[in-house]
Amino acid sequence: MPPKRRATSPVRPSPSPKKHQPKQQKLDNSENDEFDHSRIEERLGIIQRDFYPPEMSNERCERYHKRELPRPFDVLESITRDTAQGRQNVAIGQSVVHWFKRDLRVYDNKALSLASKKAKEGGVPLICVFIVSPQDYQAHMTSAPRVDFELRTLEVLQRDLGEMGIPLYMATIENRKEIPGHILEKCEEWGARHVYCNIEYEVDELRRETKLTKTCLEKGIDFTAVHDDVVVPPGALATGAGNQYSVYSPWYRAWVKHIHEHPHLLNEADPISPNPSTTKQTFPHLFNLPIPTTPPNKLLTGTDRKRLTALWPAGEHEAQDRLQRFLATKIAKYKETRNLPAANSTSLLSVHFSSGTLAARTAIRAARDANTSPKLDSGNPGITSWISELAWRDFYKHVLAHWPYVCMSKAFKYEYSDIRWSYDEAAFQRWCDGQTGFPIVDAAMRQLRSMAYMHNRCRMIVGSFLAKDLLIDWRMGEKFFMEHLIDGDFGSNNGGWGFSASTGVDPQPYFRIFNPFLQSEKFDPEGSYIRKWVPELEDVKGKAVHDPYHRGAGREAERRGYPRPMIEHAEARKRALEVYKEGLGRGTANLGGGVHN
Numbered sequence: 001m002p003p004k005r006r007a008t009s010p011v012r013p014s015p016s017p018k019k020h021q022p023k024q025q026k027l028d029n030s031e032n033d034e035f036d037h038s039r040i041e042e043r044l045g046i047i048q049r050d051f052y053p054p055e056m057s058n059e060r061c062e063r064y065h066k067r068e069l070p071r072p073f074d075v076l077e078s079i080t081r082d083t084a085q086g087r088q089n090v091a092i093g094q095s096v097v098h099w100f101k102r103d104l105r106v107y108d109n110k111a112l113s114l115a116s117k118k119a120k121e122g123g124v125p126l127i128c129v130f131i132v133s134p135q136d137y138q139a140h141m142t143s144a145p146r147v148d149f150e151l152r153t154l155e156v157l158q159r160d161l162g163e164m165g166i167p168l169y170m171a172t173i174e175n176r177k178e179i180p181g182h183i184l185e186k187c188e189e190w191g192a193r194h195v196y197c198n199i200e201y202e203v204d205e206l207r208r209e210t211k212l213t214k215t216c217l218e219k220g221i222d223f224t225a226v227h228d229d230v231v232v233p234p235g236a237l238a239t240g241a242g243n244q245y246s247v248y249s250p251w252y253r254a255w256v257k258h259i260h261e262h263p264h265l266l267n268e269a270d271p272i273s274p275n276p277s278t279t280k281q282t283f284p285h286l287f288n289l290p291i292p293t294t295p296p297n298k299l300l301t302g303t304d305r306k307r308l309t310a311l312w313p314a315g316e317h318e319a320q321d322r323l324q325r326f327l328a329t330k331i332a333k334y335k336e337t338r339n340l341p342a343a344n345s346t347s348l349l350s351v352h353f354s355s356g357t358l359a360a361r362t363a364i365r366a367a368r369d370a371n372t373s374p375k376l377d378s379g380n381p382g383i384t385s386w387i388s389e390l391a392w393r394d395f396y397k398h399v400l401a402h403w404p405y406v407c408m409s410k411a412f413k414y415e416y417s418d419i420r421w422s423y424d425e426a427a428f429q430r431w432c433d434g435q436t437g438f439p440i441v442d443a444a445m446r447q448l449r450s451m452a453y454m455h456n457r458c459r460m461i462v463g464s465f466l467a468k469d470l471l472i473d474w475r476m477g478e479k480f481f482m483e484h485l486i487d488g489d490f491g492s493n494n495g496g497w498g499f500s501a502s503t504g505v506d507p508q509p510y511f512r513i514f515n516p517f518l519q520s521e522k523f524d525p526e527g528s529y530i531r532k533w534v535p536e537l538e539d540v541k542g543k544a545v546h547d548p549y550h551r552g553a554g555r556e557a558e559r560r561g562y563p564r565p566m567i568e569h570a571e572a573r574k575r576a577l578e579v580y581k582e583g584l585g586r587g588t589a590n591l592g593g594g595v596h597n
């Protein structure tokens, strides 16, 4: 049975104009000591019981933390080592398979390159595979914009592969657990004895690849999963005491040093070769297959699809062009401007990294080559700063591999699960809708709803606001982001939310609480980001735009229907400090401290 936890006082919204009051759903947990969190976690979809049955206890997290439980990443590494000889001995069949997942590109793709090499050596065709699983989308909370982006990318991929005589087999398999079996069936049908793919670092995926490595070999098939999504594989970096780094700065220094010592990590994977000309005769039914249809619950409206297609053209050629444009025009000023949401100064490449239309390795190599220094941490400050941001991606994937319980709805600092979060759905809805009365928060949430994207600084601001000011369970925000972002990436999103809620790897203590008004003044000094996304405030002059009701523009804001602030920040800050302190006290009392490296 999951532990019963008491819950916090719900946030009490201050009045706002009537039309912004969402329908209140009674979920008041404040006066009920026996309030059952697990039921509410399920009801709100924070934990999807259909996919993740066992409750992760703090005790179990601690055992993972102390390495008393085998980590899925280590298990995959060890099965890969143990089966290396057996897999090497597998003779070539009649074809070789590459399984595309979150690596939807031809250029600089490690597993695809290995598969192509194997096919060429054996004189057999390469067949590529992509499986759509609506259940997988559900389990991963994949947003409709992201599904649309992936399906649009498949068109590009199919065309590019087709020009080399390489078929892209695509199928929809409802049940995610049936994907491996389907791939094995296809291997039988196509006489394939070698399957390649790139590793994903989430727990389910690591376990699936471990199982596939074993079962394939039992059937005489070599299944090889390789590192590609990260520049430095997890496990390659350790502290002096041999532990994993859980703090970014020393990890980053070790990451840079490791790449300087192993420069091949940035090398381009060998280009793939065209298939034998007979492939179209041997496998005619695999060419020009229709792109899988969008699952009904992931359909966009026509207007949304049109807008998002224009904003986020799909495919690796677009990714390469965007990268080149960014390097040529923006990267030099990146360090000074990257925190200003109105400046449009970042690369907007995250959707390409997270769907794999661009490898982080490719981007870092290009940035390094554009630098005045061959080193990753010296030369042009814009370039070094961008590389260090990209490194966060690797960092968070290392975190998934080393602390797998973060994939199981637990915070990295698991002792923080005893905080009495609020589950006030009306307050949460106001946050989702950009109706909090805090202009910078509302602008950011509306950017997300419109673009399926939000600027990094704003992600931090709205994250802190939800977890600290509203004291709402940060996992509700994490889920909402995944369901709306086009660049949703479990590791970066989970890491970002851990940072914002102070429950993650960030060493800063919980009492760092963003003041949304000060953040707004500092990072949107002209208020242009706010005016762009909150039209109710477009005519508000000067600094009043950051906080119209306290700065003399209340009448104008009210006239245009902009809500009053739903809470007083100073009060909310005080309450957050108390609730965090209390929750942490209870958590550490249970476990003797929740020690982290």
Ligand SMILES: Cc1cc2nc3c(=O)[nH]c(=O)nc-3n(C[C@H](O)[C@H](O)[C@H](O)COP(=O)(O)OP(=O)(O)OC[C@H]3O[C@@H](n4cnc5c(N)ncnc54)[C@H](O)[C@@H]3O)c2cc1C
Binding pocket: 338, 346, 347, 348, 349, 350, 351, 353, 354, 386, 389, 390, 391, 392, 393, 396, 454, 455, 456, 457, 459, 460, 463, 481, 485, 487, 488, 489, 490, 492, 493, 494, 495, 496, 497, 499, 500
């Ligand atoms: C609460 C929260 C949730 C987030 N969720 C996601 C997510 O689901 N997917 C995602 O890709 N990023 C996420 N981020 C990180 C970051 O906000 C985005 O990567 C960035 O805004 C993307 O814009 P860009 O491509 O213009 O970035 P740039 O500034 O151009 O940076 C280049 C690349 O570096 C990586 N990067 C930059 N900052 C970070 C970071 N803080 N953490 C991890 N990687 C980073 C991204 O791949 C990005 O595309 C989140 C951050 C927070 C605080």
